[in-house]
Amino acid sequence: MTWHRFILSTSALSLRGTVTQPALLINLVTPSSLAFLSWDISSPHKELQKTRIFLADSLSEELLPVHISQPHILQRENQGIGGDASYEAKARVLREQLEAKIPASLKLPPAILEDPPLDITHIPEICGLLNAQELAITELDATAVCQKIAAGELTAVEAVTAFGKRAAIAHQLTACLVDFFLDEGIKQAKQLDEYFQKEGKVIGPFHGLPISVKGHYPLKGAVGCGGFLANVETSTEDCDMISILRSLGAVFYVKTNQPQSLMHLESMSTYGRVLNPHNTSLTPGGSSGGESALIAMKGSCIGLGTDGGGSIRGPSAHCGIYGIRPSSRTTPTHGLLWYQHGQDGVFSSTGPMCRSGRDMRLFLEAVLGANPALRDPNVLPIPLKVPDLTQKKLRVGIMMHDGVVMPHPPTIRALNLVKSKLEASSEVEVVDYIPYDHDRGYSIIRELYYEDGGATVRRLLEEGGEDMHSLTEWVISPPYVRNHDAAEVWKLRDRRDIYQREYSDHWWSQNVDVVVCPPFQGTASRHDTAKYWGYTAIWNLLDYPGAVFPTGLVADPAVDVYQESPSPMSAADEYNISLYDAAIFKGAPVSLQTVSRRFNDGLVLAAQDVIERILKS
Secondary structure, X not given: OOOOEEEEEOOOOEEEEEOOOOOOOOOOOOOOOOXXXXXXXXXXXXXXXXXXXXXXXXXXXOEEEOOOOOOOHHHHHOOOOOEOHHHHHXXXXXXXXHHXXXXXXXXXXXXXXXXXXXXXXXXXXXXXXXXXXXXXXXXXXXXXXHHHHHOOOOOHHHHHHHHHHHHHHHHHHHOOEEEEOHHHHHHHHHHHHHHHHHHOOOOOOOOOOEEEEEOOOXXXXXEEOOOOHHHOEEOOOOOHHHHHHHHOOOEEEEEEOOOHHHOOOOOEEOOEEOOOXXXXXXXXXXXXXXXXXXXXXXXXXXXXXEEOOOOOXXXXXXXXXXXXXXXXXXXXXXXXXXXXXXXXXXXXXXXXXXXXXHHHHHHHHHHHHXXXXXXXXXXXXXXXXXXXXXXXXXXXXXXXXXXXXXXXXXXXXXXXXXXXXXXXOOOEEEEEOOOOOHHHHHHHHHHHHOOEOOHHHHHHHHHHOEOOOHHHHHHOOOOOOOXXXXXXXXXXXXXXXXXXXXXXXXXXXXXOOEEEXXXXXXXXXXXXXXXXXXXXXXXXXXXXXXEEEEEEXXXXXXXXXXXXXXXXXXXXXXHHHHHOOXXXXXXXXXXXXXXXXXXXXXXXXXXXXXXXHHHHX
């Protein structure tokens, strides 16, 4: 047998040479069969799942792209992050407990799990586990579910049963859950249905609405996790957000997966690696990646995320759904499982991830209308004000890049499309938005994240016997992260405040109502590679609200190519360019972000409605 020379490159290793026998890889193909390549998944080289592999003919130097079959990606990844023997034993128990909660009647056939396609979004529709009514219910957005329940056209039990069954299917394909308690959800729903039958009205705007919940929101009786095995718990009470949603009529049935430390723009944890339903070789984002994957699979119509650096907007963008990071201190955060309580150098928010723009408004109007400031003293009593833009010409700034990292071709294509559509509309005035020193801002927020130098992260990993994930190591590494004394913290916060003031002046000088910009430096990234947060984190530093919307475009290898060899703007840009391969990102949704000044959350919603309507016209 003649073996080919190969180039194998990952973020972890790079090898070149002539292969005489398959040492690392098995079934390396011969010239007569360049269709598939597989690897020995029992080998220690776990990094192979994120590999770019090309074969070059031994007689020529031409590189031939090769399709990589991924029939065992679920089996490879469902073990999650590793650790010492004690960690492995505890982690195995947690995974087995979750597995046992999925009823046998909802288990997918082995044939589907053993050889799924890259795009798994259609599997719930063809697997035979959902009936026609359940499929129809799970096509609804949250607003429609609420409307149908209030009109008596749908019961709460029917709604949570449909979404719960689809969530079980989604989890088996994406590892999106950390807890599944559909029976409890049905129990809640029955009580709501009985109330509706007796009183002839709903108890609140979310009466019977199934809402999925990110892992670190405490929900009484459910698994809660703050980013490490060491702080996994069964919650004994609801946090403020859950209490408010219960009072509005919400029904809970699942908790969703998130990454180690809660500080990755990907989602791999003790429970496994979450996969992007549109292309499982890509991440669904993080840290609310379980939510984005679940909603993209239509196992939820609306869920709870959190965002301290892009954790609502990034995952929403990666999975082609909607999500908004509200201005901080407008939605309740009290009670969340978090390991840096008291660290307020970065402005974090709680918010919705959902299937439509109107769902974002539904959520914020209901939650803010419940006056969360009465419960959470950190919440400011600021009502949501959504302006009427029919009486005003909207001035939209288009930010093609941030001056640090140039987005990949699919995102540039989407920005150009939106810009051309808006320019052709009489409703909108379009200007080019010039970013203000985003590199400096990003360096400030990177330092603010871990003012203790990452000591708390290391302690929690040690307590749980948990291995440090490569992205955790990256996020707590120098030069940005070091231990600060009190005086250094004051100086760092002062740098933040100075930048905020300078940026405010810059925004006014640009004379824009909102800015449309990338939510990430491309579409969803390949696993373990998301190492630039600048397109979302900069707005956290400024505490500007931002919402993500799908453009309707998907990455297309036929058109999304570099027209010429790109010149890097920075070291981060050079890294980003090296990650791009048009074929790998095929089918990934392309999304954009709408941003405005602090507390202009209503303007973001109204402007995005206008932008989307024009885009679809």
